[in-house]
Amino acid sequence: GQNIDQPTEMTATEGAIVQINCTYQTSGFNGLFWYQQHAGEAPTFLSYNVLDGLEEKGRFSSFLSRSKGYSYLLLKELQMKDSASYLCAVLDSNYQLIWGAGTKLIIKP
Amino acid sequence: DVKVTQSSRYLVKRTGEKVFLECVQDMDHENMFWYRQDPGLGLRLIYFSYDVKMKEKGDIPEGYSVSREKKERFSLILESASTNQTSMYLCASSQGQGQTDTQYFGPGTRLTVL
Numbered sequence: 001g002q003n004i005d006q007p008t009e010m011t012a013t014e015g016a017i018v019q020i021n022c023t024y025q026t027s028g029f030n031g032l033f034w035y036q037q038h039a040g041e042a043p044t045f046l047s048y049n050v051l052d053g054l055e056e057k058g059r060f061s062s063f064l065s066r067s068k069g070y071s072y073l074l075l076k077e078l079q080m081k082d083s084a085s086y087l088c089a090v091l092d093s094n095y096q097l098i099w100g101a102g103t104k105l106i107i108k109p
Numbered sequence: 110d111v112k113v114t115q116s117s118r119y120l121v122k123r124t125g126e127k128v129f130l131e132c133v134q135d136m137d138h139e140n141m142f143w144y145r146q147d148p149g150l151g152l153r154l155i156y157f158s159y160d161v162k163m164k165e166k167g168d169i170p171e172g173y174s175v176s177r178e179k180k181e182r183f184s185l186i187l188e189s190a191s192t193n194q195t196s197m198y199l200c201a202s203s204q205g206q207g208q209t210d211t212q213y214f215g216p217g218t219r220l221t222v223l
Contacts, residue, residue: 031209045211
C-alpha cells in the first residue's frame with residue numbers, strides 16, 4: 001500500500017528552528033508538495049520538490065531525498081503565526097496525490 | 110489572487126437528507142477536486158473533474174456524486190446523508206495536468222450529520 005508518515009504534533013519556541021519530517025512509500029514518485037493549514041482555514045501551497053536537494057524560500061526550506069523516500073520542511077526564526085498544520089503530499093507514478101495526515105506545529109513564546 | 114469559495118462554512122443536516130455543497134473558483138482553472146478531511150487521516154479525494162461535464166472517481170466516491178455544468182463551479186452531492194459523512198469538506202482547483210500542479214483550496218465546509 002501507499003503510505004506517508006509525518007509526526008502528529010511538534011512543539012517549538014518562537015525564534016527557534018524546527019524540522020518537520022515526511023517519509024513516504026509510494027508506487028513511484030513524481031514530486032512532493034508541502035502545504036500549510038492554519039486551524040479552520042484552507043491549506044495553502046508552500047513548496048514543491050521533484051529533484052534531490054534543498055529548496056530555500058525565505059524562512060522556509062524543503063529538502064528531498066528520493067533514494068531514502070524522505071523529505072523535510074525546515075522553518076527558521078519561528079513566529080507565532082507559524083503555528084499551523086503542515087501537510088506533506090506525494091505524486092505517485094499515476095500522478096495521483098497521496099496525502100499525509102499532517103503535522104500540527106505549536107509555537108510557544 | 111486565486112479565490113475558491115464554498116457555499117457554507119458550517120452545515121448541520123439530518124440522516125437521509127440530500128445535501129448540496131457548492132464550490133466556485135474564479136481563476137479559470139481546468140481541474141476541480143472535492144476532498145474530505147478527518148482527524149488523523151490525510152486528505153481523501155472523493156471526486157475530481159478535469160473539464161466541464163467530466164468527472165472521475167477518487168478514492169472514496171461511495172455515497173457521493175458530483176456535478177460540473179460550468180467551468181467555475183463544482184458541486185458535491187450527498188444523496189442520502191449518513192452520520193459517517195460528518196466531516197470537513199474541502200474543494201480545490203488547479204491549472205495544468207491532473208493533480209500535478211499546485212492546488213488552491215476553499216475554506217472548507219464543516220458538515221455535521223445528526
